[in-house]
Amino acid sequence: MDVKKVLSDLKRRFPNEPEYHQAVEEVLMTIEDEYNKHPEFEKYNLIERLCIPDRVFTFRVTWVDDKGQVQTNMGYRIQHNNAIGPYKGGIRFHSSVNLSILKFLAFEQTFKNSLTTLPMGGGKGGSDFSPRGKSDMEVMRFCQAFVTELWRHIGPQTDVPAGDIGVGGREVGYMYGMYKKMALENTGTFTGKGLEFGGSLVRPEATGYGNVYFLLEMLKTKGIDIKDKVVAVSGSGNVAQYTVKKLISLGAKVVTMSDSNGYIYDPDGIDEEKLAFIFNLKNIQRGRIREYAEQYGCKYVEGARPWNEKCDIAMPSATQNEIDGDDARALLANGCFAVSEGANMPSTPEAIAEFLNAKILYAPGKAANAGGVSVSGLEMTQNSIKLSWSREEVDAKLQSIMKDIHAQCTLYGKQEDGYINYVKGANVAGFMKVAKAMMAQGIL
Ligand code: NDP
Ligand code: 2IT
16 A cells, blocks of 8 residues: 555545544554555555445535524534444534544444444544533534435444534433434434433443543552542533542542643542532533633633643543644653543544554553443343343443453554554554455455
């Protein structure tokens, strides 16, 4: 494979999609050696078929706001690759959403889902609609309008959406309700559903808990105990909240959380009671993280990210490219020895290079945050057999999947000097399974 040529072709054919180019480049650079050991891959032009999504749906979503004004947004669904199972991946509602961001997410999802050990292909969707500041009724009307277009492209055996930024239990509920009305079937075409209508226990917790389980596996390789370690977390949404919850239960000290306006620094650590305040603030009141600093009298920094604060471990859990080269150098200079990514692609290529150069424990999102989609896969299984598993059963399966993903990363990422390059490990392991499935199924 000529990585430079593949990339320049993609950039020419799909200009103005920087996040998509970034995600593809990171994967191609790390799988190149393994790929070249298999001349049959090149003969079947596997790489182009794997980088370009199977299909992309784009549609206009029209809805009426509370003032009676007619609003339009764009809607998308990317069906990236279904070689190992139905397209699977979340829906993102955020004002920044565009084709490039969703294509990078669908591409990443394909490798992540491959790592989970479950039979799921990769997809992603979303809209440039932002639920922030909207009433419940506006969110409901938007979700219904979105699904009147989306429903014909999805189904329990073809494409199963879930949540992501801006899409939680409320939005999934509204979308699933409309989906059922249109499709006249009730077998669980969304995951992250409410417990009363086919949702799985531990799905809300799964991404955050899974990231901590992955971190524990990494720490184990160095004989490091999580207790009393100082952790910087970014974000204050679903992934961040449950990351912090699990960290507190293990005796770690979480000193930061953030939202798109700024971050809080609490040197005493966020405890159970303060975290309950955040759950209420973010999920019920839908307020800003600044209010935490006002409530507990700690530092709030407007318009900044938390990476200049001293910590042992960083767990970025907000959005893509939220740790740049300078942030990475600041983390390292302050003694940070582990980074485990809850968000998708939160570190820029320059930041990743810094972490790998410094040989710290560094887990890319497609490995560390795979717990969310894993429990989505388990939700699909429970829907298929029309049973619900207990909290303990789902949590045990999640822990075992995260251990398995760690083992796959070690298998392909362990270097001669013993350092585990989790970026390479995750990319090669994820790639090989999809590649073998594609080869076996012919040229499609
Ligand atoms: P939420 O919408 O629940 O929370 C997102 C958080 O990130 C909020 O605190 C939000 O702040 C902040 N944020 C969003 N966009 C930006 C931005 N452009 N700049 C700064 N902060 C931002 O989403 P999730 O917690 O579900 O998702 C967080 C990350 O985890 C995403 O990268 C997502 O792709 C990834 N992920 C999610 C999974 C899941 O199961 N939900 C599974 C695997 C990965 P504000 O409130 O101001 O918008
Ligand atoms: O990025 C992700 O893995 C998710 N947003 C979860 C996808 C899913 O289908 O549960």
